[in-house]
Amino acid sequence: MKKRFSNFGMSTILVxxxxxxxxxxxxxxxxxxxxxxxxxxRVAENNSSYYQKCVEINSEIAEIDHMLYSAYTSTSSRKDYFNTAASMLSDENGSLTQDDTSTTFDISRQITDKQSLYVTLEIIYPSHQKDTFYKIKKWQLTTDTSLEDDDSLNLIGGN
Known part of the structure; x- marks a missing residue:
């Protein structure tokens, strides 16, 4: 008697x-x-933080623009304008740098623990009252990607 193989088991295994x-x-x-x-x-949170800091910096730049306008209208010479602007900007959050050729104002904001936004404004003396009082020289997002050496992994039962 021949035994017949049942396909029922094969179909169950396949299912x-x-x-x-x-x-x-x-x-x-x-x-x-x-x-x-x-x-x-995470990307949405980082983008939101970045744009929030951009809004803060733009608000600060608007305040600086108003200060420079008032310095321009209250002074009569280029030298007085830069001296007045320097004294007004020294109270702001940022760092003022003056040399013989240019005056710059640096603003930095921490976005996350590894990202910062840096903006540099060059303060200029306008030819006319409707000209700009500053020029944005740098608008830079920097990321700190420094890696720390980790040699704490002990292999093969070492100390």
Whole structure:
């Protein structure tokens, strides 16, 4: 008597294998979507922080513009304008640098623990009252990516 092989067992194994594949790919897809969501949230938070600091700096630049305008209208010479502007800007959050050829005002804001925004304004003496009082020389986002050496991993039972 010949035993006949049943295909019922083979189809069950094939269905179980297909279900395992579907579950595995579903879990992988969920994990990928979850990590993409977390990354998107971090990027959105970083962008929001950056633009918030940009708004703060633009507000400060607007105040500086008003100060420079009042310095320009209250003085009659180029030298008096720069002296008055320097005394007004010394009270602001930033650093003023003057030399024989230019006057610059540096503003920096910390965005995150590793990112900072640096803005440098060159203070200029306008030819006319409607000209600009400053020129933006630098608007730079810097990221501190310095790596610290970590030699604390002990291999093969060392001290």
């Amino acid at each position: 179980v294998f297909a279900m395992m594949c579907i579950v595995t790919f579903s879990v992988l897809a969920f994990m990928t979507a979850n990590s993409d969501y977390k990354l998107s949230c």
